[in-house]
Amino acid sequence: MKRNIFVIYVLLGLVLSSCNETMELVEENNIVKTSLSFETYGFQTVNTYTLYDEYTYNLSINYRETEQIDVFVEVDTVALVDYNNLYEKNYNLLPSEYYSLAENITISDTETTIPVLFNVKKIIEEIGIEEAANYVVSLLVQPTIDSLTVNETGGGVILHVLVNEPVIEFSQNTLNVVIDDTTSVSALTMTGSFGFDGFDISNVSANENSERVSIYNSENGTNYMELPSLNYIFNGLSVDSVSGIMSSDLQVNVIGLEADSTYILPIDLSSDLYTLEPETIYYVVTVKPTAPEYEAIFELSTLQIVTGGYESTQVSFDFAKVASLLNTTEDELKNNIVLYGINTDELSFSTTYTAGAPGFWFNSDGNVGSYSGDNSMMYVEYKDDGKFNIGQFPNKSEAGEQHKVSLAMVYNGLMVRFNINLFITYGNYDLTASGPVDDTYTGIPIQFDIDDAATIFGVTTAELKGNMALYAQNAGSIAKVSTATDPGFWFNDEGDVCNWGTDGCAIYITYDNDKTFNVGQFPGFTKSGDVYNYTLILVYNETNFITYNITVNIT
Template sequence: MKLKNILIPFAGVLLLTACEKDHRNDNLTDPRVYIVNNGVQNAIYYDVEETIDFDIYAYSSGYFGQPSEVKVVPDPDAVEAFNAANGSSYTLLGEEYYQIVKDTGSITAEGRRATLTVRLDCKGIMALPYMNDYVLPLRLTATGTEVNEKLNTILINPRMQETEVLAENAGVVESDLSATDANTLEFTAYTEFNNKWDSEMEYEHGDAMLAAYNAEHGTQYIPLPESAYTFTGADLKAGSNKAVSTIDIDKSNLTADRYYTLAVRLKSNSKFKIGEKNTVLYHISLLPIYDSRSKWNLVSCSSYYTGRGPELMIDGDLVTRWESRYNNTGEGDINPNEASTVWDMGKTYYWCGMTLVRRSDSYVTDLRAGYIELSDDGKNWTKAQDFDFGDKTNTSTTGTYAVEQWTVSGRYVRLAVNASNRNKLYSVSEFVPVLAEKTK
């Protein structure tokens, strides 16, 4: 009897539970289709292309997939609506400039995406005035599934990108060929776009080109003799955005007491334009080049203010500086006509030029002019370089001075300053010589 009293209520509960509706899916969203890449989308094409295909991706959202057929159709009214809402001024692209090559697609419960495709007439669009201001508006429709009306429109904006070929590392490239097996240089032509075409390159190099460069830029680069190198040009190949040409150097008839310079320029390409960055000057040295001053030893300094000694000229810090003595605080001459500092470099070097950095405050023009001398014994000196920053109108902090042919060498170097734009007050932030070790 007791068991019966227990089972009857329990069975009633089970019966009521079985009749209750299943609410487990009540909060799950219903399927909707929309365009993934909706809104304004740039369709980038290159100026050498005839047509491009642009893909539109339709997708079905929601927890449960639902089969549907989707289609894109032109929607001219979308342009005016978008312009009004966003303050833009896009123009409707005429139907003669595109073809919808795949306007329908199927979405299944398993495969929730369909790809639709538009083909754009690049050549025709490029002929239009303000060619980048046009859009093709398309609207997504569907059967079998509701469309998300907020995400069902795409405005395809064709935008032309110019193709050009550039030279890698355009400008002056310091090229150390001091190692015995260092005999080859590379000139790389490249594109910044995904190159899909074969094209032929034409290059220019040699004495005449360097002479023209020197005349235009006021430089005095010494040409690498044309008999001392062989240039093997490379063409661009489809699927690669680089063409690497080789320059084989014959060092047997070259002398080591100078820089040689080889200028190479991209002259033309059979398909693409040549960009502004098209020339490389290989500044070639056959000896190792140094600018380290870590092993220098100070020999003398004729004038310096306490706390601003000559060691600060070679400490690698642009904030610190040497200053000549201008009152009773310091060592050496006060307001000298010339202040000089001598270092022992530890080895004999050719003088190849220097970078001289002035102080970077309102007194930047204190240092105006001076000269550099080298010596083998620290007693007999030969001038290697003059420098002159000019008057107060030149407020640049840095002066770079190059020597192409190295006629002066020595173990000791003397920096002498003898002209200031503020009485006889001198200062130097950094003194950075460029040196080539002289071999026997």
């Protein structure tokens, strides 16, 4: 009767400590140690692996007294039968030839470890991996003296032996990363975990497999490109045995890869000893463009002859519009002008002024530079009310060259970009037309000789006429589309190209023949004493220019 009561207590312990057949380990301070008990008790899973010949599972006994005593552990078949009945299981008792433990244990301190040695190799060979999952070892600790009792809850254990394949499991099969296109080297790591002892990384291999790129794309509906071998270094596998973590390490250099594009690198994992889940991992790298965002981009152009000094020409822009784009007022912006020089990599800025502040010298390669006879090519300086002064380094340019530089106006974390084009002309000539107020569109001829222009360009007249165009200079741009009789332009009283009849429309200038330009007035607008200044551009073969500064005097 006493034995039956004890079994009931043991089963009660199993019920309290078992959930879905998995016992929650109970901390030592949750047991009142008035008697003999296991440190952990109830139904327990013993995980061992196929790569082991033997595996030791340690049971610890708690004993409250300091007096040395002897105990023994015996097989408890009654507890197993009752457990199967209670949980509707059909576990079998593992025969003793498949494990061993000491018959008698001397307790000489507050805790003693009892090793249970499982013969894993024998279990696999004679029982089999799947069948072994149906076996348990049911044990009960017993004292050798009558005065010592066994804790009714913690005196029994049922050890469920599971023989597992040694699995290395990666938490993800694909690592998706986004890397800025300015990042030279980025270290990427994927990790896999394992829960068994004796892991040897030399039994695992990892190799790139480009053939899987198309397979991945087909299965996932993507169109990723293979990561070029020049853009990565695969450092292989490493292991931290203490934490049970294996790492796959990759270094990626995205310089030179296409921005807004995605690349993939498949790595095949293989082992004759371990199971790898998955067998292929993928590094997926998306290259993010880091080029700055601009609220707007203004194109400004001007023309100059080769100069031996630092003379400048002025280009203007819509200052009110820029202030609005930068989310401020004109007055506020005027008092807080900040410019950045934009280098040709389109990513880096120069914030230290190298010309008259705020302004920059630029080198022949278009990057911001300091004033230097060796490298400086042109400068851009801001002047009041939306104007830039543009000039050259003396005698550095040649006729026919085009210099393009960029800068940004910055305010409130916003930026507006200005691309400034400086065209070096073959010549710059002044012409004058004078005449009374006229309301009949009658033109005033200005002498001009196309043969002279051909000579300046170094070509024949016929070649020039076959590849010729007429442009006009606005305050900050070049007008290429005629607005008067082609080729020719209407101009307003501020010096810019306009359409016929628009506000301020004042003067037209057309190419009359090979000897003259024709200058006329808009009826009812001009008056005696008015003086207008305009610039026509004779263009050969799209990139070669001669400018004519035309002054119109209304008498």
